[in-house]
Amino acid sequence: MEYVVEMNNITKVFGNFKAxxxxxxxxxxGEVHAxxxxxxxxxxxxMSILFGLYQAEKGSIKINEKPVKINNPNDASSLKxxxxxxxxxxxxxxxxxxxxxxxxxxxxxGVIKKDEARKKVIxxxxxxxxxxDPDAYISDITVGMQQRVEILKMLYSDSEILIFDEPTAVLxxxxxxxxxxxxxELVSEGKSIIFISHKLNEIKKVADRCTVLRxxxxxxxxxxxxxxxxxxxxxxxxxxxxFNIEKKDIKTGEAVLEVKNLTIKTKDSKKNKVNNISxxxxxxxxxxxxxxxxxxxxxxxxxxxxxxxxxxGQVLLKGKDITKESIRKKSxxxxxxxxxxxxxxxxxxxxxxxxxxxxxxxxKPRFQNKGFIKFNAVxxxxxxxxxxxxxxxxxxxxxxxxxxxxxxxxxxIVARELDKDPDIVIAVQPTRGLDIGATEYxxxxxxxxxxxxxxxxLVSLELDEVMDISDRILVMYEGEIVGDLNPKEITVxxxxxxxxGSKRSGGYEN
Amino acid sequence: xxxxxxxxxxxxxxxxxxxxxxxxxxxxxIILFVSNSKDAIPxxxxxxxxxxxxxxxxxxxxxxxxxxxxxxxxxxxxxxKTGLFNIGASGQFKMGAFVAIYIGVKWSSVPxxxxxxxxxxxxxxxxxxxxxGPGILKAFFNVNEVITSIMMNYxxxxxxxxxxxxxxxxxxxxxxxxxxKSAVLPKAGxxxxxxTSNISIGIFIVxxxxxxxxxxxxxxxxxxxxxxxxxxxxxxxxxxINEKRSIILSMLIAGALSGLGGGLLYLSGSGKYIHVLDxxxxxxxxxxSVALLGMSHPIGIFLSGLFIAHLEVGGFNIQLYNYVPExxxxxxxxxxxxxxxxxxxxxIIKKLxxxxxxxxxxxxxxxxxxxxxxxxxxxSVHDEANDVTRQEEDEx
Numbered sequence: 091m092e093y094v095v096e097m098n099n100i101t102k103v104f105g106n107f108k109a110x111x112x113x114x115x116x117x118x119x120g121e122v123h124a125x126x127x128x129x130x131x132x133x134x135x136x137m138s139i140l141f142g143l144y145q146a147e148k149g150s151i152k153i154n155e156k157p158v159k160i161n162n163p164n165d166a167s168s169l170k171x172x173x174x175x176x177x178x179x180x181x182x183x184x185x186x187x188x189x190x191x192x193x194x195x196x197x198x199x200g201v202i203k204k205d206e207a208r209k210k211v212i213x214x215x216x217x218x219x220x221x222x223d224p225d226a227y228i229s230d231i232t233v234g235m236q237q238r239v240e241i242l243k244m245l246y247s248d249s250e251i252l253i254f255d256e257p258t259a260v261l262x263x264x265x266x267x268x269x270x271x272x273x274x275e276l277v278s279e280g281k282s283i284i285f286i287s288h289k290l291n292e293i294k295k296v297a298d299r300c301t302v303l304r305x306x307x308x309x310x311x312x313x314x315x316x317x318x319x320x321x322x323x324x325x326x327x328x329x330x331x332x333f334n335i336e337k338k339d340i341k342t343g344e345a346v347l348e349v350k351n352l353t354i355k356t357k358d359s360k361k362n363k364v365n366n367i368s369x370x371x372x373x374x375x376x377x378x379x380x381x382x383x384x385x386x387x388x389x390x391x392x393x394x395x396x397x398x399x400x401x402x403g404q405v406l407l408k409g410k411d412i413t414k415e416s417i418r419k420k421s422x423x424x425x426x427x428x429x430x431x432x433x434x435x436x437x438x439x440x441x442x443x444x445x446x447x448x449x450x451x452x453x454k455p456r457f458q459n460k461g462f463i464k465f466n467a468v469x470x471x472x473x474x475x476x477x478x479x480x481x482x483x484x485x486x487x488x489x490x491x492x493x494x495x496x497x498x499x500x501x502x503i504v505a506r507e508l509d510k511d512p513d514i515v516i517a518v519q520p521t522r523g524l525d526i527g528a529t530e531y532x533x534x535x536x537x538x539x540x541x542x543x544x545x546x547x548l549v550s551l552e553l554d555e556v557m558d559i560s561d562r563i564l565v566m567y568e569g570e571i572v573g574d575l576n577p578k579e580i581t582v583x584x585x586x587x588x589x590x591g592s593k594r595s596g597g598y599e600n
Numbered sequence: 601x602x603x604x605x606x607x608x609x610x611x612x613x614x615x616x617x618x619x620x621x622x623x624x625x626x627x628x629x630i631i632l633f634v635s636n637s638k639d640a641i642p643x644x645x646x647x648x649x650x651x652x653x654x655x656x657x658x659x660x661x662x663x664x665x666x667x668x669x670x671x672x673x674x675x676x677x678x679x680x681k682t683g684l685f686n687i688g689a690s691g692q693f694k695m696g697a698f699v700a701i702y703i704g705v706k707w708s709s710v711p712x713x714x715x716x717x718x719x720x721x722x723x724x725x726x727x728x729x730x731x732x733g734p735g736i737l738k739a740f741f742n743v744n745e746v747i748t749s750i751m752m753n754y755x756x757x758x759x760x761x762x763x764x765x766x767x768x769x770x771x772x773x774x775x776x777x778x779x780x781k782s783a784v785l786p787k788a789g790x791x792x793x794x795x796t797s798n799i800s801i802g803i804f805i806v807x808x809x810x811x812x813x814x815x816x817x818x819x820x821x822x823x824x825x826x827x828x829x830x831x832x833x834x835x836x837x838x839x840x841i842n843e844k845r846s847i848i849l850s851m852l853i854a855g856a857l858s859g860l861g862g863g864l865l866y867l868s869g870s871g872k873y874i875h876v877l878d879x880x881x882x883x884x885x886x887x888x889s890v891a892l893l894g895m896s897h898p899i900g901i902f903l904s905g906l907f908i909a910h911l912e913v914g915g916f917n918i919q920l921y922n923y924v925p926e927x928x929x930x931x932x933x934x935x936x937x938x939x940x941x942x943x944x945x946x947x948i949i950k951k952l953x954x955x956x957x958x959x960x961x962x963x964x965x966x967x968x969x970x971x972x973x974x975x976x977x978x979x980s981v982h983d984e985a986n987d988v989t990r991q992e993e994d995e996x
Contacts, residue, residue, distance in 0.1 A: 395838075397837065397838060416840065416842075417837065417838065417839075417840040418840030418841075418842075419840075420840075421839075421840050422840075427838070429838060434832075434834050434835065435834055435835050435837075435838040436835065436838070437832075437835060438828055438831045438832045438835050438836075439831075439832065440831045440832075441827075441828070441831065445824070449828070449835070449839040450839045450840055452821055452824055453821055458821045461820045461821055461822060462819050462820055462821075463819060463820065463821055463824060
């Protein structure tokens with residue numbers, strides 16, 4: 091069997107942390123090879139070594155059966171290795187064509203010869219069915235298109251080995267299907283693809299083989315065709331994962347959070363971002379607000395929590411009007427908020443874990459005395475959260491949060507918000523960007539809150555999440571609620587119709 | 601144990617500052633050679649000796665130079681911890697100085713024992729008022745504090761000049777009148793100890809200020825709020841911290857520190873007066889250097905203030921060899937310039953130190969080391985290698 095890439099017995103150490111431990115990875119010519127693992131398993135580190143960003147302490151790399159040393163990304167490019175990064179690296183005020191040829195311009199006497207480049211780009215885009223407009227500006231095209239530009243960029247530099255680093259994280263379901271087709275097309279043209287992902291459905295759909303990493307160790311390489319999703323996820327996480335979440339049968343209680351005729355206007359749009367919305371979340375239920383991104387969900391939550399001023403309407407917590415209360419007061423009164431953007435709102439990245447753990451409670455007598463912080467109490471509390479919520483970090487409560495993995499950062503926020511013993515938890519996309527293990531964990535925690543009779547308001551863009559854990563679904567479309575649905579009675583397809591605005595349920599007609 | 605010290609963040613910060621200082625001194629040496637190679641070496645030695653040249657009098661001179669710039673350094677550093685760049689230390693300093701002198705000259709009715717104390721408090725209040733202006737504008741109207749505080753520097757300077765002429769003007773010498781004896785800071789025997797009249801209890805007030813600022817920043821909920829706002833304003837809002845209040849208070853305290861610095865300098869009884877000139881107080885800008893070199897940490901600022909004062913004394917002394925004292929300004933600027941590469945130095949030092957750790961066999965005894973420690977470069981020991989990828993790509 092011919093291997094285009096052979097990485098043998100790679101070991102990479104950071105400080106005394108073994109990021110990769112004797113990992114062997116082999117890519118056959120013309121296959122899509124998935125690299126599966128949780129956040130922090132070493133996927134990106136392995137690929138960074140192949141791409142020349144890191145050097146391995148031990149191990150060897152062979153490309154096309156020849157031993158090579160890759161010292162920097164330029165070496166990687168000359169070995170025809172290309173990479174599409176998770177976050178694209180495009181210049182926003184360049185055109186598509188300019189972006190593609192950036193760094194590999196054909197130049198004559200210092201003048202760029204765009205015509206030749208254009209011909210080549212158009213030929214490539216036709217050959218691989220990657221439709222693009224070479225003269226559109228990057229800032230004007232969709233994320234899916236930007237990704238195509240990245241792919242074309244690799245092809246333009248004649249890459250034979252293509253690395254896709256979690257390429258589907260930013261795409262819509264339709265765009266994902268497109269990407270899958272493109273990948274198949276590329277492989278049929280003789281390219282070889284490494285596909286980094288932790289989404290089993292996608293791996294199942296597109297990959298031929300799959301190598302699983304766990305905590306820096308290679309667990310094994312399997313044929314995707316003959317391996318079930320359950321088996322792969324067990325290899326990845328090291329234990330059985332239940333895809334079904336068990337919920338107790340409990341009676342819903344009184345309304346904990348009531349929103350009445352809420353309207354929010356923003357400066358940059360004429361239409362109301364949130365238009366006359368009313369609903370109530372009762373104790374013992376998970377109310378989910380579903381909808382396509384940008385239909386006013388974020389603003390609704392900002393309005394309720396106080397991060398954004400509201401124009402009209404009322405917010406009631408346990409029957410008390412808290413519309414005009416400060417954020418601090420709302421938090422003390424029993425509102426927890428797991429924010430949408432954990433780096434912007436949820437954490438102070440340059441603070442250590444323990445200081446982040448008391449972000450909303452540092453002023454309570456438990457943690458301070460006459461204005462002086464009780465550092466011992468804070469550290470002890472942080473250790474309790476670490477233990478109880480299984481938060482992993484390089485230096486426990488003293489870790490700078492910036493140095494923690496995304497999943498553990500999110501766990502820290504969830505731990506902090508739930509440990510406040512709130513009456514209502516407002517969770518906005520709490521599992522965004524997290525792997526299966528962490529997602530399962532956070533779902534369980536939210537359900538546990540519900541089972542204790544607490545109210546949970548979940549805002550989610552992921553249909554699976556919406557269908558799996560909610561008790562009731564409200565669909566938002568253009569700032570309004572267009573449906574009040576029971577997840578047991580509707581299908582995903584129906585939900586999609588509501589989200590697209592082509593269907594409304596009774597009582598929510600225009 | 602040894603490794604623990606080497607991996608300490610403070611230690612690497614210290615080493616990187618040291619590297620910057622060495623670089624600055626080398627440039628100074630080159631300048632000395634270029635301007636007059638004959639006396640370059642003795643002059644350089646004299647700069648290094650600085651305050652140690654002249655026995656206890658030299659030390660007193662260092663302290664005298666250090667007092668105002670440590671205070672303005674604290675002012676800049678404190679505001680910086682809250683994410684604000686207080687470039688207005690100069691104006692706050694001058695306002696403080698003026699009010700201190702005014703009270704020192706005019707308020708003869710105050711009991712003599714506390715006259716100097718009242719004058720110092722007045723200086724703090726004046727500085728605080730001057731500092732809170734940009735703070736209020738920033739908090740309520742989101743006006744950049746750099747611009748407003750620069751304007752406040754000029755407003756302060758002209759206001760002080762105008763007020764001096766109207767109230768406490770010595771028209772013969774074009775300067776302020778001398779303050780009453782009771783308003784001069786007590787010497788408490790220090791003048792006899794150091795055998796010079798330049799020294800007073802001012803240095804103890806500075807040390808007290810350093811300690812108070814250190815405690816506020818490191819130990820109190822108030823400092824926690826300020827730092828949270830400085831680090832991430834949105835997250836502080838989310839956490840229910842009143843960020844407007846934090847910004848205003850931070851600028852107010854920064855202003856009070858600068859104002860106190862002005863009071864301490866002009867009440868030290870060294871024969872220093874405010875001249876009525878269209879000139880911004882240079883101490884305010886030295887404060888920026890001091891804060892940068894001290895990495896905005898109160899104790900670092902204290903040490904860097906003493907160090908820069910030490911160099912300034914040396915620069916004063918090299919006039920013996922016909923060098924101009926401005927050479928010191930150049931050395932200090934190079935140090936600051938290199939200090940801007942502190943992150944780079946830090947990484948190099950970190951690399952040099954951590955390399956052996958990888959090779960040691962008993963890895964279990966050593967604490968985990970984050971890859972990079974600077975705030976700007978985020979790398980985790982986990983799988984966030986994407987970040988590195990992005991940075992290095994950008995460099996390409």
